Amino acid sequence: MGNFHYFMPTDCYFGRGCVAEHKEAMAKLGKKAMVVTGKTSAKRNGAQQDITDALDSLDIAWILFDEIEENPSVETVERAAKLAIAEGVEFFIGIGGGSPMDSSKAIATMAAHPEQGTDALWNAENKALPVVAVPTTAGTGSEVTQYAIVTLHAKRTKSSIAAHIFATVAFLDPKYMDTLPARTTNNTAVDALTHLVESYLSAKATAVSREIAKQGLLLFKECMPALRERVYSPETRDKLMLMSALGGVAIAQTMTSLPHGMGYFLTYEKGLPHGMANGVLTQAYLELFPAGDENVAKVLEYLGFASTAEMGAFLDAVLEHNSTYTEADVTSYTDRFMEQKGKLATFPYPLERADIYNMYKKSLLK
Numbered sequence: 040m041g042n043f044h045y046f047m048p049t050d051c052y053f054g055r056g057c058v059a060e061h062k063e064a065m066a067k068l069g070k071k072a073m074v075v076t077g078k079t080s081a082k083r084n085g086a087q088q089d090i091t092d093a094l095d096s097l098d099i100a101w102i103l104f105d106e107i108e109e110n111p112s113v114e115t116v117e118r119a120a121k122l123a124i125a126e127g128v129e130f131f132i133g134i135g136g137g138s139p140m141d142s143s144k145a146i147a148t149m150a151a152h153p154e155q156g157t158d159a160l161w162n163a164e165n166k167a168l169p170v171v172a173v174p175t176t177a178g179t180g181s182e183v184t185q186y187a188i189v190t191l192h193a194k195r196t197k198s199s200i201a202a203h204i205f206a207t208v209a210f211l212d213p214k215y216m217d218t219l220p221a222r223t224t225n226n227t228a229v230d231a232l233t234h235l236v237e238s239y240l241s242a243k244a245t246a247v248s249r250e251i252a253k254q255g256l257l258l259f260k261e262c263m264p265a266l267r268e269r270v271y272s273p274e275t276r277d278k279l280m281l282m283s284a285l286g287g288v289a290i291a292q293t294m295t296s297l298p299h300g301m302g303y304f305l306t307y308e309k310g311l312p313h314g315m316a317n318g319v320l321t322q323a324y325l326e327l328f329p330a331g332d333e334n335v336a337k338v339l340e341y342l343g344f345a346s347t348a349e350m351g352a353f354l355d356a357v358l359e360h361n362s363t364y365t366e367a368d369v370t371s372y373t374d375r376f377m378e379q380k381g382k383l384a385t386f387p388y389p390l391e392r393a394d395i396y397n398m399y400k401k402s403l404l405k
Contacts, residue, residue, distance in 0.1 A: 069129025178227025180287020
């Protein structure tokens with residue numbers, strides 16, 4: 040079985056109505072909060088109202104920063120942090136998908152170290168002010184990971200900040216997904232799927248992380264008919280939310296692997312949603328393992344697929360990927376990804392540049 044370390048400190052509440060039921064979890068975090076979200080979705084699905092009602096009932100003052108864009112930039116994070124520092128904010132509440140939750144972690148880090156500016160994001164020793172995470176999609180798992188992804192325009196890609204910041208409290212209420220469009224539902228579900236797959240197959244996997252990932256994969260299998268048909272019952276939404284959280288707990292132990300690191304270029308250069316970018320690369324990723332790899336076989340078994348080709352066909356069916364690529368794109372992405380030594384080290388077999396090039400080529404130049 041081998042030695043391992045397991046750590047996941049977030050205080051999680053799961054279930055419909057959990058914000059109102061467990062709002063006291065926020066009482067200990069401070070006297071003033073910043074609610075961090077995007078322009079519309081948190082208002083439309085009721086999550087923002089639930090949170091602000093809870094804060095009001097606890098006599099906690101709050102301000103709103105609702106300018107988080109998809110794939111938020113360091114510049115946006117910096118603007119929010121300056122406002123938080125000026126307003127004396129003591130904790131942060133990220134409501135939404137990965138973008139607001141990741142941004143809240145980054146903002147909380149900068150607010151805890153005002154003298155460092157954006158350099159605070161790249162100091163692995165830095166701590167942050169408390170963060171509450173309220174996911175409204177089932178994909179990133181950011182509510183239970185230490186990662187916060189930001190866009191680096193200077194490098195034309197995305198990257199996790201160096202500081203590792205877990206949310207103090209997470210409220211996982213599937214009702215916030217009930218009105219989520221099919222395209223977003225499927226893209227985010229595939230993001231969670233790739234967390235589970237990459238974690239299970241990672242060189243950093245442990246007995247515990249694999250068992251967590253296995254349970255998530257089995258839950259994903261139960262949701263596959265709904266993803267194909269693009270019709271989602273409340274029960275399916277509940278399962279997707281739990282599956283996503285399990286994926287987050289798994290990658291909190293192992294990191295993500297090749298599809299995530301390689302997919303960032305597709306998101307930045309072609310505008311692909313994050314989950315779609317990962318999903319497009321997943322079949323070729325599985326086929327990069329030696330034939331007969333027992334862990335790949337187990338992943339396929341848990342999902343009910345007979346082959347990597349069958350899994351690839353499923354991903355094609357649930358994603359709406361129609362971007363086009365050139366040989367020059369593949370070469371550029373390959374060269375840039377080869378600089379990411381940490382991601383390369385998560386693959387359990389030796390890799391050469393040709394392996395990464397061929398993975399991109401099989402996925403993008405069909």
